[in-house]
Amino acid sequence: MKTRELKQKAKTLIVLVVLITFLTTFSGINLVGNTYKTGNEPNQLISLTSKWRELNILCVVITYPENLEKRTKFVNETWTxxxxxxxxxxxxxxGEFPTIKVTDxxxxxxxxxKSRNAIELLYYKYLNKFDWFFKAEDDTYVVMDNLRKFLYxxxxxxxxxxxxxxxxxxxxxxxxxxxxxxxxxxxxxxQLVEVGFKNGPNCPKDSVSSPNYDVYLGSCLTNSGIELIKDCFDSHGRELFHPLSFQDEFALAWDKSNYFYKNSLNKVATEKCCSSESVxxxxxxxxEQLFMDYFIREFKPPDKKSQR
Incomplete structure (x- = not known):
């Protein structure tokens, strides 16, 4: 068997073990069959869940033509x-996928x-049609129920x-x-479009070339008077938005030399991966999108009470 295939099988096994451990260990809110289970009274739970799902959210995914078959179609089949x-x-x-061209x-x-023009597209076409917007990439996996609960x-x-x-x-x-x-x-x-994008050098035009687009966005937010909320945690201090895959996030606790560990604003929260309310x-x-989707939305771990 080729080395590449062995590595892929090993990676899949690691993900499987980590996910099962995560789903069967963490207490609190857990997604089982697309329903939140908590210690609340049933009627209260149904009422809250209904309200979360009433939130009107537009998701925008940044992709590339060469990624449609190998990445984007799986995003389209899962959380979006x-x-x-x-x-x-x-x-x-x-037009068949479809994707919208926002830059040459x-x-x-x-x-x-691509990011700046996508944000402007949201502003000009959808500003008054949605309460919330979520921007992702074609290798981002989002737990939409947790996002809705967070934004509620x-x-x-x-x-x-x-x-x-x-x-x-x-x-x-x-x-x-x-x-x-x-x-x-x-x-x-x-605010970002009307103030930030018109603020000259502090918020670069779309002609500026750089893969560090999120750094530019940070500058735009600051100069627009928009606050980047730095403590997106759960009640246990664990972060909700993760820059790495599920299994790699766990490895950060041991790899202090990792770029994401060193440059994460919240070092302590990074070590406490991962919240059962992760977004x-x-x-x-x-x-891997299908894999995550199955274990987060479909896999049902044994009831702890039934094992006693």
């Missing part, structure tokens, strides 16, 4: 189906142009941006990690 609307933006129009510039070095307790009319806070090593500024995804309300979207994971590629 729980968004009220999903749009896929790229550098080419594809191609490649990862042009991510800022937030105010979309506030100038706030929610995601994984990172530190820019060159100037110690704070920015949201793009791969982990981020959520923002209609008020923040309006997103990054670097979930291709069929």
């Amino acid at each position: 189906r729980q968004c009220n609307k999903t749009i896929f933006v790229s550098d080419e129009h594809n 510039q191609k490649g990862k070095s042009e991510l800022w142009a 307790f937030k105010d979309s009319s506030k100038l706030e941006w929610y995601g994984k806070a990172m530190i820019n090593g060159s100037d110690n500024s704070i920015y949201p990690h793009g791969g982990a995804g981020y959520a923002f309300g209609s008020k923040a979207l309006k 997103s994971f990054h670097k979930v590629i291709g069929r």
Whole structure:
């Protein structure tokens, strides 16, 4: 068997073990069959869950033409189906998928142009149609029920941006990690486009080439008067937005030299991965989306009470 195939099988096994351990160990809110189970009274639980699901959320996914078959189609088949609307933006129009062309510039070095233009698309076409927006990449996996529950307790009319806070090593500024995804309300979207995107050098034009688009976004947010919320934690201090895959997030506790560990604003929270109310994971590629979707939404661990 080829070395590559062995590595892939080993990776799959690790993910399987970690996921099963996670799902059968953590207490609190757990997704089982698309329903939150808590210690609350049944009627109260049904009422809250109904309210969470009433939130009107538009999801936008950044992708590339070459990724449609090997990545994006799996995103389209899994978590995005729980968004009220999903749009896929790229550098080419594809009516069959479909994707919306937002820039002529191609490649990862042009991510800022694609991201900025995607945000402007949301502003001009959807600003008054949705309360919340969530931006992801084609290797982001989102637990939509957890996102809805998280946003239910937030105010979309506030100038706030929610995601994984990172530190820019060159100037110690704070920015949201793009791969982990981020959520923002209609008020923040309006402010970013009308104030930030018109603020000259502090918020680069779409012609600027750089793969560090999330750093640019951090600068835009700061100069727009929008607050990047730095403590997106659960009640146990565990983070909700993750810049790495499920299994790699666990490894951060032992790898202090890792880029994401060193540049994460919240070092302590990083070591406490992962919350049972986690919203997103990054670097979930291709069929791994199906794998995550099954174990988070369909897999039913044994009831602890029945094992006693």
